[in-house]
Amino acid sequence: MPEPSASGGQPIASTAHTGATIAAGAPKPTALVPERTPAELEQARRYARIELMTTLADQALDLVYLGTMALVVAVPLSRWLGGSIASDTLRLIALYAITLLGHELVSFPLSFYDGHIVEHRFGFSTLTLVGWLKRHLLSFALAAGLGLAMFVGLFWIIWLCGAWWWLIAAGAFFVVSVLLSQLVPVLVVPLFYKVDRLELPALSERLARLTAGTGLSIEGVYRLKLSDETTKANAMLAGLGHTRRVLLGDTLLDSFTLDELEVIFAHEIGHHVHRHIPKMLATGVLYSAAGFWCCDRLLAWWVTAHYGRFDYATLPVAALPLLMFSLTAFFLLLAPLQNAISRRYERQCDRYALARTGLREAYLSAFRKLERLNKGDPDPHPLEVIWLHSHPPIAERLAMALEPATAD
Numbered sequence: 001m002p003e004p005s006a007s008g009g010q011p012i013a014s015t016a017h018t019g020a021t022i023a024a025g026a027p028k029p030t031a032l033v034p035e036r037t038p039a040e041l042e043q044a045r046r047y048a049r050i051e052l053m054t055t056l057a058d059q060a061l062d063l064v065y066l067g068t069m070a071l072v073v074a075v076p077l078s079r080w081l082g083g084s085i086a087s088d089t090l091r092l093i094a095l096y097a098i099t100l101l102g103h104e105l106v107s108f109p110l111s112f113y114d115g116h117i118v119e120h121r122f123g124f125s126t127l128t129l130v131g132w133l134k135r136h137l138l139s140f141a142l143a144a145g146l147g148l149a150m151f152v153g154l155f156w157i158i159w160l161c162g163a164w165w166w167l168i169a170a171g172a173f174f175v176v177s178v179l180l181s182q183l184v185p186v187l188v189v190p191l192f193y194k195v196d197r198l199e200l201p202a203l204s205e206r207l208a209r210l211t212a213g214t215g216l217s218i219e220g221v222y223r224l225k226l227s228d229e230t231t232k233a234n235a236m237l238a239g240l241g242h243t244r245r246v247l248l249g250d251t252l253l254d255s256f257t258l259d260e261l262e263v264i265f266a267h268e269i270g271h272h273v274h275r276h277i278p279k280m281l282a283t284g285v286l287y288s289a290a291g292f293w294c295c296d297r298l299l300a301w302w303v304t305a306h307y308g309r310f311d312y313a314t315l316p317v318a319a320l321p322l323l324m325f326s327l328t329a330f331f332l333l334l335a336p337l338q339n340a341i342s343r344r345y346e347r348q349c350d351r352y353a354l355a356r357t358g359l360r361e362a363y364l365s366a367f368r369k370l371e372r373l374n375k376g377d378p379d380p381h382p383l384e385v386i387w388l389h390s391h392p393p394i395a396e397r398l399a400m401a402l403e404p405a406t407a408d
């Protein structure tokens, strides 16, 4: 399903495979972290294979389900709804609810397998079945609310603005992205994780030194209780303006040294120094304008084929599943480009972290710990990286630290 790509934050590692932790204990010397054993590598490969299969299956399922809804079910279903609901907006809401519930029904087994069974099998999940179900329901409710507002909003923009709706919708999408970037860390993250302000003078002092002169103002550094959900580690710079903050997973804080934490924090500062968040918001406007324009052409073709004529002011409610399908397909096809840009940003930040801190050993040990904790795939297929990975493979991030610096 299409998700508004508001940048809630910039994790150190892709959520699919890796993350980063930061230890809040007493300063420890940076121990040399050994390479993974053959057994650990094999387990990581097995995990990566399953994750790849479930992700691809999920993407295929989305396309097949939404395609069927759009091309086969939408017109008769909308006509049937029209028998009891006269208002276009109410019929739109009903059609959205049915489409979404149907999607949940067909995709739930895969979500459960991937999110609960596999995560337990590989020793990541710390959730009970009830705990997982609660989280799944909460995510579903949030996505449903946001999606409903988005699609009803899009229909109203089309009905009222006519041929230029796609440009106006891209502007609205930008405003919503900025708002979400500000609100997600304050309103949404605490719904899933306990968040506490981190009081750790030794770390704060280092972080203050790193931010000095970068113009970055951070509202605070927070400990994110990731361990309620997983043993995986991660850290991120989240928020915008007054809500900009650094979130460090407790899984990271508990096993990383101060030097390693400093490197990871410097990586997050790199995102600010290279202005990645405004750049992502700006490219988001371009992507959404292009995506909405493609929807415009598809809608014109589909409505003309079914109803004989196409008029924006009377766009039939039955076009909703087609709009959902087109946006899903568009962003799926765009993913390789978005991922390539994201990986480039991550490499910039890795270089920045190394140059800024000069802590090469800590950088290496931090990423070795990350790949071990998160069972990162040691050698993902290049096509998989292109299609799915927002972060470079950890092996590449480690190798970078061992090479002479190059400009990016």
Ligand SMILES: [Zn+2]
Pocket: 010, 011, 012, 013, 267, 268, 271, 346, 349
């Ligand atoms: Zn990053």
